Amino acid sequence: MSTSDSSSTHRQAHGETSPQAPADGSQGTRRSYLRDETEELEQRIDAAHVPSRAPASDAPQPDVADSSLVSGPATSSAANSTTDPERIRRTLSEIQRVRLQSGQIAGHLDEVREELDRREAQLNARVAESDEHLRQARLWLQERDAQLNDRAEALARAERELADRREAMEQAFNEAQARYHEDRRTAELDRREAMLAQREARLAEQERATEAAIRDLGRDRQQRESQLRREQQKLERRRLEVDQHARQQHRALARRRQVQEEEFERTRAKLRLASQYTFEQENRQKLAELEDRQRLIDDAEALLAEGQQELNQQIRHWQARQLREENDLRSGRQQLAEAERQHEEQTQQRSQALSRRGEQLDAREAAQRQASERVAQVHQETLELRVAVEELWAKLTGVIPQPKLVAELEQIRGRMADHFRLEQTALREERARLEAAEARLESQHGKLQAEKQELVRWVAQRSDEIERQAARLATREQELGRLSRQLDEQSSDWDEERRTYQREIRNLLAELRQRPAAVEMPLAEA
Incomplete structure (x- = not known):
């Protein structure tokens, strides 16, 4: 139970x-x-x-109120x-x-x-x-x-009037703010466009001046190169002429010396083997021939001296011309260095000016962006404060219907979103314009850098060419010095040979003077 x-x-x-x-x-x-x-x-x-010990189902539970029910089971259990x-x-x-x-x-x-x-x-x-x-x-x-x-009826009428007045004020404020922003943006854009136009004009003028200087330098370089080529050709022709003349003189002198040696040997042989009868006559003829040869040698020496003098004059003239060319080359190098330095200074000044202007534009853009953000933030805070005041006023009064309040708040939020969207669009357009102007400035700066590099390469090439020309001139100078030394050596050899011939002639003359009796005896016998 x-x-x-x-x-x-x-x-x-x-x-x-x-x-x-x-x-x-x-x-x-x-x-x-x-x-x-x-x-x-x-x-x-x-x-x-x-x-x-027995299961719960085997032990019956009698009811508390019925004693007969309790006694019955107890009796049966006892039984x-x-x-x-x-x-x-x-x-x-x-x-x-x-x-x-x-x-x-x-x-x-x-x-x-x-x-x-x-x-x-x-x-x-x-x-x-x-x-x-x-x-x-x-x-x-x-x-x-x-x-x-x-x-509520009174407040609804007042609210409608207030809403109409507020809409009119907001519309007038928005129009005035839009006109103000538009005027300021237009003035700023006009000012920046004028600055960019002036900058582009200055850059174009500088580019034209640089191009004119480069053209002048190119013409000067071409003129100097053509002049150097002409001078080199003249020097080459003169060197060939001098070399040819010196070789001819050397060959002529060699032939003359060989002829003189042969004649001298023949004369000596004839003098030794000739008869006593013709000895004096032949000696006289030989003496005449020797005198002629001496005159020829003197003429050759005079011609050689004249050639040597002319060669020395040419060498001095060439040295003077080389000195002038070196001075011209030095002045040209100085002019090129000065032009390069001026161009470098101008490029650096333009780069610094462009950097300063870019920094000024960035600073102005940052200031304008901060001012726009502050204005937008103040406007947003004002609108949010108005929304909060209206919501609080509606909650306190409790008379504005909820759908109407929600619709009005949605309209205000929509106007705020439209205003912020227009501000963001204007900022993006302004940023795009500034980026385009910066790209143009970067392009112009790249062009100037390319021109500078081209000018530097041209100056380096010109310097290398001048160095090569100087090396060639030094080589030619060494060649001319070597040729001059060879001529000096040949001249000294010729002087030595002349002195030798003169000694031999004097010996022959002395021998002829010492033997007059030997010549007369064969004549008497004949």
Whole structure:
């Protein structure tokens, strides 16, 4: 048997019935409270049970209120277990314990029922009081609703007037702000376009001046190169002529010396083998021939001296011309270095000017961007403050309908978004213009750098060419020096040979003077 069945049986035995609850809420509360108490009692009863050896289904649980039902099972149990008196005693003690617990439960349930009745009475009193308060509040709300309707109509009219006035003011403010921004943007763009035009004009003028200087330098270089080529050709032709003339003179002198040696040997042989009769005559002829040869040698020496003098003059002339060319080359190098330095300074000045102007443009752009951001931020804060004030005012008054308030706020947010979108578009366009101007400046700077590099390459090539020409001139100078030394050596050799011939002639003359008697004796005999 369950605890709830025991409780109901106990209440029936004592003649107690639960009162009907006047309200559904109190009845539900009472039922929940009874359910909690019953569960607590079931837990206490279950915890106090002593487990028996037999299964729970074999031990019948008699009802507390019906003694006949208890005695019947007890009699049948005793009849069934006559051989086990201990089991009977345990069953009887269990029945007594259950009866005692049932009495305790019944007393506790009575206390719970009284507490529930008291609480139900309090709840009914509170419900009645709440109904009275609710009726008074409804009456107050009806009166307040009528007052608020009147105020709402007045506020709606004032709100419409205020909205019209606010829209007109916002439209005028937006138009004035748009005109101000447009005028300022137009003035700034005009100023920047004028600055860019002036800068482009100056750069174009500088480019034209640079191109003119480069053309002048190119023409000067071509003229100097052609002049150097002509001088080199002249020097080459003159060197060839001098070389050819020197070789011819050398060959002529060599042939003459060989002829003189041969003639001298023949003369010596004839003098030794000639007869006494013709010795003096032949000697006279030989002397005449020797004198002729001496004159020829003198003429050759004079011609050689003249050639040497002419060669020295040519060498001096060539050295003077080489000195002038070196001076011209040195001055040309100085002019090129000066032109390169001036071009470098101009390029550096233009680069610095462009950098300063770019920094100024960046600073002005940053200042303009900051000013625009500050204006936009102030405008946004103003609009947000207006929205917050309107929302707060609407919440305080409580008279503006919610859909209308939401629509108005959406319109304000839309106008704010449009304004910010226009500002962002204008800023992007301005940034695009500045980037295009910066790209043009970078392109012009690249062109100037390319021209500078080209000029530097041309100067380097020109310097290399001048160095090569100087090396060639030095080589030719060495060649001419070597040729001059060869001519000096040949001249000294010729002088030595002349002195040798003169000594031999003097010896022959002395020999002829010492032998006059030897010549006359053969004549007398003949």
